[in-house]
Amino acid sequence: MKKKTILSQKNKAKDLSLKKKTQNNLAETVRLQTDELKIREGQLRQGADREKLGADREKLAEEQIHIRTKAMESTADGIFIIDAKKSDFPIIYANSSFFSLTGYSRSEVIGKSYFLLYGFNANLRIVEEIKQTLRLGKSFHGEMLRFKKNGEKYWCLLRIAPVRNVKGVITHYVGIKTDTTLMKQRDAEIQEQREELLHVTRVGKLAEFVSSLAHEISQPLTAILSYAQAGQRLLKDREPQLKEILQYIINDDQRAAEVIRRLRSLLKKNKPTFETLDINALTNDTATLIMPHITAKNKVIKLELGENLPMIQGDRIQLQQVLLNLISNSLEAMEDEKDSSDLLIRTSLKNADTIMVEVKDSGCGIPEENKPKLFSHFFTSKPDGLGMGLSISRSIVEAHGGHLEAENNPDRGATFYFTIPVHGNINQ
């Protein structure tokens, strides 16, 4: 052991230098290795990151696909995808609304030609048109009558667009179909109501026109008849020829009066048919009817409908006529006012027995000199007006036991308002 010690001591210096050298080498090696480790570790870490990133991306993509699929399955529109590489337009995907819309089951749809679903009743011209459009790589957009599997008809709004890959080659077509039957029905109902209202308005205007005309003409006829009869009486037994002439005047006067009477009875105004009405529903319906007109004029209609309003008794068509007349007057008053677009219709309870309907515009207002004549027959401030609208409206409102009035707003425009007694409170 000792010897060894001596030896070791002996070699101590050498050892030391060696050791030092080795130590240095070792440090160098460790340093190098550490560096290498660091690089390796870095590389490893990067690799792990990359792997993690890949996994994240995959997860995200999966989530997106999940959301998109869910979305496609949730919509009420029928969505389908056609394989464009095959000539017979096979469907490779369709969402559940597609099945409920067409009445075909999944097995009857997937893999089958899209155009087979059109059935025997389909309009071949449209089918050909769709095929042609798709072959040209264009989008198709159209509305058509379609048949469900059970033969039931429905209106279908169809859009089909090509889907291209990165090279621009069409690989698929994606189609969306919407059942527009209810929309069509609603449109038709609105159109029908609008026409009915227009007809009634036209007939009403004519009747009112004839009635006013009859009144105007019967005044001079009254005077002529009275003068002629007075003349006859003054002549007593003198001037038989003159008396005869006066008799002809009387006869012709009475003939003219008879013509007017007949004309008037021919255009008898329809008796109003009273029913129980909800003024808010009526206001809403009327606004719907005139909406296209309002939008076309770039105006906005606002409804402020009072809550829990009691019912009224009235003729639906006639009251709509009044509202429509007031609204179109307001629109015309706002015609030339570029910065005015707001039209407000407000329903409210004026008091326990009376409902009030206001039509407020931001138009040119009523000139002071027109105010007294506003509701008279034949008074109009419009170049092509007949001067019947407001006078008819007033007589309708009065026949309902209410009043129609107008006022200029403090800031701008005018408000026309009418009252209608609450159901059960009409003054007999």
Place this chain on the structure above:
Amino acid sequence: MSVPIYIVDDDESVCRALKTLLMTYDFEVTTFNSAQNFFDTVAHDDPGCLLLDIHMPGLDGWEVQKRILASGSNRAVIFISAEKKDDATNRALQAGAVGFLQKPVNGQTLVDLINGVKN
């Protein structure tokens, strides 16, 4: 002695013609082209029969009739209007009028109605 006649009609020509006609029957006639003029001039207990138009600016015929009744006057009122006969006759009689005549009015018919009032 005939009863005084008042005519209220916004049409001046109608007033003048009816007055001319009734004067040939020896009536004493005064015309007014508005109801307000009539009320301002004739007291509600002055005797006389009123020939009343319905469609007039301001106070219309129905309002005038209401006001006459409200004043306690028992003046006889005959409506003379271009309004449709069937509708207006009933309404006029219900409102307390003596009669309703549709324009143009036959002189004799009018005079008979006035004389009927007198008796």
